[in-house]
Amino acid sequence: MGWISQVVAVTALNIRTIRQRLGSSAVAVVGIAGVVIVFIAVLSIGEGFRKVLIDTAYPDTALVLRAGADTEMTSGLSGDEAKVAVEGAGIRRGPNGPIASPELLVIADVPKRSTGTPANVPLRGVQPQAFEARPELSIVEGRRFEPGRNELIVGRAAMREFELQPGMSVRWGEHTWAIVGVFEADGAAAESEIWADARVLQPAYRRGNSFQSVRAKLESVDSFDKFKDALTTDPRLKVTVVRESDYYAEQSTVLHSIVRTIGYGIAVLMGIGAVFGAINTMYSAVAARTREIATLRALGFGASAVMVSVLVEAILLSLIGGILGGALAYAAFDGFTTATMNWQSFSQVAFAFAVTPALLIQGIVSAATMGLLGGLFPAIRAARLPIVTALREL
């Protein structure tokens, strides 16, 4: 009899008898499923956050900030600097001239829907070019704000997370604003923002004629260096130029690393716990079948076939746990929307948890690993059972 067919035969026997050990097998499955749920759920926070910030940023869009600034929040450009920057080489040209948008970014206190407590919602002052620089943006409700008036449009995610509604008016400082529209932008970070006319926002936040960034659509992905060189060598400017995609990748690092540290930390700890559970289960599985295993060995089944079959059983159980955990995590957390503070700019970003296929695979692979670790020692014990004494048992 071939070794493979021995393994298959013993494994099949093991699996058929699982029903008699349902309790302890279920314990192992549940333990591993729990680990996988936590692992996937925690990491899906980081993935969701990345999705908003990275997947929706464009490599052919460049952001001009003041030299040394790492966020729009800490940047500042005078009106003259902005004027020079929008004329830089390498910027795509549209019907109304270069597609480059000087923007102002401040923070507005808006109550969060979930808690009612104030949150720092980004409030962006823009001019008509901003809509050209973001072709993905579209108004889905109401209309755009009218230049020169105290009107706002809000991102779809901002409307969902914060107390903002079209038709509502809000008061910040001495000014009252009317919300006139809602916009969408392919799920990008901009959807967490509120937009207003920069010319109205500047005096309201006492910014004179200053901006914080210039967002420029480039002729192509490759004209970035041309644009960057033109601006950084211009003696009238002291600026940093970054690709939008790199800028947002940088913005997501803190939260992502926190979530990863926590996610992996908890998962490893819980994984150890689950492995202990699996070891207990498999030891009792081997103990319950001492006589059967000895009988098989007496019939001529090899020690390694017995060992492998125990391992296969452990891995199968853990795979069931892994798939169960993955499915539950997907059902419970994928698309769960929330908002958090972006540590780098202290302003809110709304996002949805994203249970990605890669995370699911990672979860299931780690489940299998736990099964392997949990089954190893019991499998060795099964293989080493002295046939004669084992047969005499019970």
Add this chain to the structure above:
Amino acid sequence: MKYLHLVWRNLLRRKIRTTFTLLSIFVAFVLFGVLVGIRSAFTLGVELAGADRLVLLHRIGFMMFVPESYGSRMRSVQGVSDVTHSTWFGAYYQTPTSFFANMAVEPEPFLKMYPEYIVPEDQKKAWFDDRTGAIVGKPTAERFGWKIGDRVPLISPIFNRPDGTPWTFTIRGIYTAEKKGVDDTQFFFNRQYLSETFRGVSFIEGNVGWFIIRVNDPANADQIAQRIDGLFANSANETKTATEAQFVQNFAKQIGDIGSIVTAITGAVLFTILLVAGNTMAQSIRERIGELAVLKTLGFTDGKVLGLVLLESIFIAVLGGGAGLLVGWLLVSAGDPTGGFLPAFYYPPRQLVVGAVIVLGLGVAAGILPGLKANRLRIVDALRRN
């Protein structure tokens, strides 16, 4: 205590099962510690906020400046005992990613306002006397290898020096925190340096980030906050004053439910681990009901048998859980695992008590059901079961 030996022999009967039950409980309580740490990290250590301190910000938000001249007007409000201010500087050392909080403060009033920062007397004096002096928390000093007397260049994207050179500070003191969980990663420097550099630029010279106000009686804190805001109502710069605890809480709420989601799911799994471990413990007692009947035959009273059973399950819980709590505490006390982003990652001692209660609860819960069952059984029935 003479029964301890009996309990011990029972535990050794199935060594592997006992070992792994112990280990599962151990891991569960290590995890409990980590959860406690995460929870306090995401609530930003709100329980450490000074009850008698208020924070005053510009009504529009933290990014707007407040006129420095407001300070003297606040001082005149009844019930206010102390006022100082602070300004977010947002600087970095060498690379923009090397995040640490740095603020321009008035050295002497600042340390009086925050007695939780401990600075040796001589270093304190040196800081007060140095216009470009700064103090920094121990973890941050160690992170960048700074020592007292070092001159450190920082670049602030918010406050660019007019000549474009970096700001150079002299480290005059390295402070420690009075209690665990107090953020000791921050860098504070003499506000004079900032004001003098921007002499004549009224936007910077005459403005500060926020005020910190001490009140005589925390019970009146909300009232005083309202009175202060009333002073500046309808001015060009309206203010918003709240207790430090409210301020921290609101800030923590901005981070949102991430912390609570992580704690909730992990808590649920923790509960499952304990349920499974408890079930295994109960199982090992159920298996021995026949033996318990023998004990009763030998004259052990119901109470004594129950006591024995409980002793055994509590023994396992305390051994595994106690070790887990201890290791969890050591692990969390080692500090923030993210390198500076969660400074309030610590183990509030109150939570150790909560952990100990759960440990005992686990022991009692696992033992009491099979124990009571053994009590109810008539000896003959129990003996006949085998």
